[in-house]
Amino acid sequence: MRSAGRKTPERWEAASSATRAPNRWDFKGTASTNSVDSNWSAASGWNPIQIAARAIGSCFSPAMPPRSPTGDFSEDLHLRSPIQSPSVSIHGNSKEDGRKILGIGMYGGGSGYGSSQNQSGGMKFTPAEIQRATKNFSPAFKIGQGGFGTVYKGKLDDGTLVAIKRAKKSIYDNQLGLEFQSEIQTLARVEHLSLVKFFGFLEYGDERIVVVEYVPNGTLREHLDCVHGKPLDLAARLDIAIDVAHAVTYLHMYTDHPIIHRDIKSSNILLTETLRAKVADFGFARLGATESGVSHVETQVKGTAGYLDPEYLRTYQLTEKSDVFSFGVLLVELVTGRRPIEPKRELQERVTPKWAMKKFMEGSCVQILDPNLAPSPRTNLATEKILELALQCLAPTRQSRPRMQRCAEILWNIRKDYRELLSSEPLQHQHSKDSQV
Numbered sequence: 260m261r262s263a264g265r266k267t268p269e270r271w272e273a274a275s276s277a278t279r280a281p282n283r284w285d286f287k288g289t290a291s292t293n294s295v296d297s298n299w300s301a302a303s304g305w306n307p308i309q310i311a312a313r314a315i316g317s318c319f320s321p322a323m324p325p326r327s328p329t330g331d332f333s334e335d336l337h338l339r340s341p342i343q344s345p346s347v348s349i350h351g352n353s354k355e356d357g358r359k360i361l362g363i364g365m366y367g368g369g370s371g372y373g374s375s376q377n378q379s380g381g382m383k384f385t386p387a388e389i390q391r392a393t394k395n396f397s398p399a400f401k402i403g404q405g406g407f408g409t410v411y412k413g414k415l416d417d418g419t420l421v422a423i424k425r426a427k428k429s430i431y432d433n434q435l436g437l438e439f440q441s442e443i444q445t446l447a448r449v450e451h452l453s454l455v456k457f458f459g460f461l462e463y464g465d466e467r468i469v470v471v472e473y474v475p476n477g478t479l480r481e482h483l484d485c486v487h488g489k490p491l492d493l494a495a496r497l498d499i500a501i502d503v504a505h506a507v508t509y510l511h512m513y514t515d516h517p518i519i520h521r522d523i524k525s526s527n528i529l530l531t532e533t534l535r536a537k538v539a540d541f542g543f544a545r546l547g548a549t550e551s552g553v554s555h556v557e558t559q560v561k562g563t564a565g566y567l568d569p570e571y572l573r574t575y576q577l578t579e580k581s582d583v584f585s586f587g588v589l590l591v592e593l594v595t596g597r598r599p600i601e602p603k604r605e606l607q608e609r610v611t612p613k614w615a616m617k618k619f620m621e622g623s624c625v626q627i628l629d630p631n632l633a634p635s636p637r638t639n640l641a642t643e644k645i646l647e648l649a650l651q652c653l654a655p656t657r658q659s660r661p662r663m664q665r666c667a668e669i670l671w672n673i674r675k676d677y678r679e680l681l682s683s684e685p686l687q688h689q690h691s692k693d694s695q696v
């Protein structure tokens with residue numbers, strides 16, 4: 260698909276390189292006056308991210324809470340709902356690859372759960388219940404490890420499966436905790452089919468425990484890496500993109516104040532058994548300003564390298580269009596199967612969105628298609644349209660990016676056309692094409 264307004268590669272490059280990122284961030288977000296080449300260079304060069312991660316590591320000095328006499332989790336757990344105990348964490352959050360920058364951890368959601376539901380919709384669990392659910396945090400129940408802490412699969416007394424996220428209080432900063440109390444109160448009420456549900460929150464000594472809906476089928480990133488066997492076909496990828504777009508649209512249109520997720524990425528998209536997506540990890544979420552309004556000026560850069568909005572990096576101003584940029588990166592991941600940054604590839608291919616957009620504008624979509632997706636006229640057409648949308652989402656300036664609601668509409672139409680083409684193809688042909696994926 261060729262749209263009249265499409266940028267040439269040169270124009271796109273120029274626009275990209277006009278957006279400059281600071282090459283150093285201090286802990287409190289003081290940008291150095293030196294610039295590096297472009298947002299893409301910043302991402303591919305790693306230096307700003309690594310420097311920021313190091314700065315966080317060295318500057319962070321958590322306030323340690325009083326421990327229980329024994330330090331035993333089972334002893335006298337002090338339970339609070341999200342409303343009663345707003346939980347805010349600063350996580351230095353340098354995962355092994357050091358790409359995560361900094362987080363303000365809050366967990367939203369909240370259909371409520373069970374009879375002990377409180378005003379906010381959060382569930383009051385008993386310590387014994389959490390212990391039973393996880394067999395006292397048995398390693399056998401461990402399902403993951405993230406910036407927030409360790410994640411366990413648990414089964415509540417009524418049989419509900421939950422994911423139990425256990426963080427050390429050492430990742431929190433109490434002063435900032437106070438600053439964000441009101442935000443948590445809002446996030447605790449967020450509920451959408453495509454957002455991982457928040458069930459409850461526990462606090463005890465230096466323990467913080469978050470209980471959320473268990474989503475059984477791994478992360479989108481794992482599926483793109485074929486960890487779970489059969490690769491995702493394009494129809495499933497389109498469904499996932501639409502689910503994410505709907506969930507984020509819901510956040511952005513929430514009441515009169517948008518909620519900005521700030522960490523949209525494939526490892527934060529969890530899949531159900533029917534391969535529908537649920538957006539997880541409100542670890543960075545915060546209430547934002549509308550694009551037209553006076554946006555919040557951040558003092559700390561938060562997000563994951565490769566997904567970060569260059570304009571946010573440059574101006575520290577956060578709007579929902581930063582999520583749109585990250586969503587553009589996610590669309591490129593869905594089409595190419597690649598991670599946003601692939602350091603082991605040759606130079607021109609290391610920053611996947613830059614490489615993919617260049618190929619797209621040269622009309623070489625097939626070259627960037629995930630090898631797990633079999634090329635066919637309908638697949639090529641759909642991927643071209645997805646990349647067209649990705650290009651808009653990845654625009655260097657936020658004004659040029661579509662709203663998330665518009666992204667959902669566009670994707671909906673792409674899926675409709677794709678399905679129509681699919682149904683018009685002879686059954687045998689469909690079968691032989693699909694068997695390649």
Ligand SMILES: Nc1ncnc2c1ncn2[C@@H]1O[C@H](COP(=O)(O)OP(=O)(O)OP(=O)(O)O)[C@@H](O)[C@H]1O
Pocket residue numbers: 354359402403404405406407408409410422424455471472473474475477478522526527529539540542
């Ligand atoms: N609700 C859930 N249901 C099922 N598995 C989950 C759930 N939440 C997390 N996990 C598993 O635990 C892993 C770690 O999750 P977590 O959200 O703590 O970190 P992450 O998203 O991988 O990293 P980061 O915290 O840096 O964003 C996930 O990759 C996933 O495999």
